[in-house]
Amino acid sequence: MVVNLEPSLPYPPFVDVEGVINIRSVGGYTTSTGRALKPIVIYRSGDISSITHKGKEQFSELGVHVVFDFRADSEIKNYDSATPSMEGINIIRAPAGIQNAFDPASIAIRLKNWTTDELGAFLTTYGEILDTATEAFRTVFIHLRDHPDQPCLVHCTAGKDRTGMFITLLLMILGVEDRDIIDEYALTTVGLAPSMPQLTRKLQKMPVFRDNWDGLLNMGSSKPETMVATLQFIREKYNGAEAYLKTRLNLDEEDILKIRENYLI
Structure with a gap:
């Protein structure tokens, strides 16, 4: 696992937590109705298993x-990469992974797809x-509905895809403009970026990645045009984020209104 020990992104929305990659706050956007998100709605990051002692202190702050x-x-x-215990922090396992997505055969197939058709x-x-x-996702939305006074963090390995899809849904139901959702994803x-040299050295030692390097580089990207297409995809396949929460997560109109009430000012 990659450990980035150097403070390298000490500016908003990024925060400096030693040993944690891609950690930043989400919030502060103006919505399509003229309201605004609270400055910090939620934090997001990559894997936190390499957090250092100093990082734990920074995280607590x-x-x-x-x-x-x-x-x-x-x-x-x-x-x-098991997450270490941290005093005062409740770690909730909420697996959002695709079944068998991390076995070598599945990785190889996916990387080949990213080589030939990145957006697809x-x-x-x-x-x-x-x-x-x-x-x-339902677990986190319920937390946001019921505990707006308890700041939380969501993360996966890179803090990009599973975390990104959750944050996209959240920003959509809160009414954030598409351009801001796209920028937040990017x-x-x-x-x-700060962890990429170490990550590159690590992955080049593994045949499944070394043999599909172009696909890996595409898979690791977060281009604005990818989110443009993703927003369209969510609206076409699920009839939008609000309908997704209702039909797929079994949340109702009252739940969504409460989340908006909690985080819009």
Whole structure:
């Protein structure tokens, strides 16, 4: 697992937590109705298993008491990346992974798809996430509905795809403009940049990645045009984020209104 020990992104919305990649706050956007999100609605990041002692102190200063981990059990085992205990932090396992997505054969197939059709591969993957992560996503939305006074963090391995889909749904139901959702997604390119040299060295040692390098580079991207297509995909396949929450997560109009009430000012 990659450990970035150097403070390298000490500016909003990124926050500095030693040993945690791509960690930033989400909030502060103006909505289509003229309201605004609270400055910090939620935090998002990549894997936090390499957090250092100093990082734990920095994390505590953020006031986060609940962490939702979207990673699959097999993923944690394969990458030897169990989350360490942190005093005062409730770690909630909420696997949002696609079944068998992390076995070498599946990875090889997916990387080949990213080599030949990057955008199509993203839309396929994001559709699979949205179809299979319903329990995980419902768990976090219920927390946001019931505990707006308890700042939380959501994360997966890179903090890009599973985390990105959750944040996209949240921003959509809160009425954030598409251009801001697109920009927020693209921030992951900045958030992952400091760890890329270490990550590259690590992955080049693994045949499944070394043999499909172009696909890996495409898979690791977070281009604005990918989110443009993803927003259209959510609206066409699920009739929008609000309908997705109602039909796939079994949340109702009252639940959605309460989340808006909690986080819009």
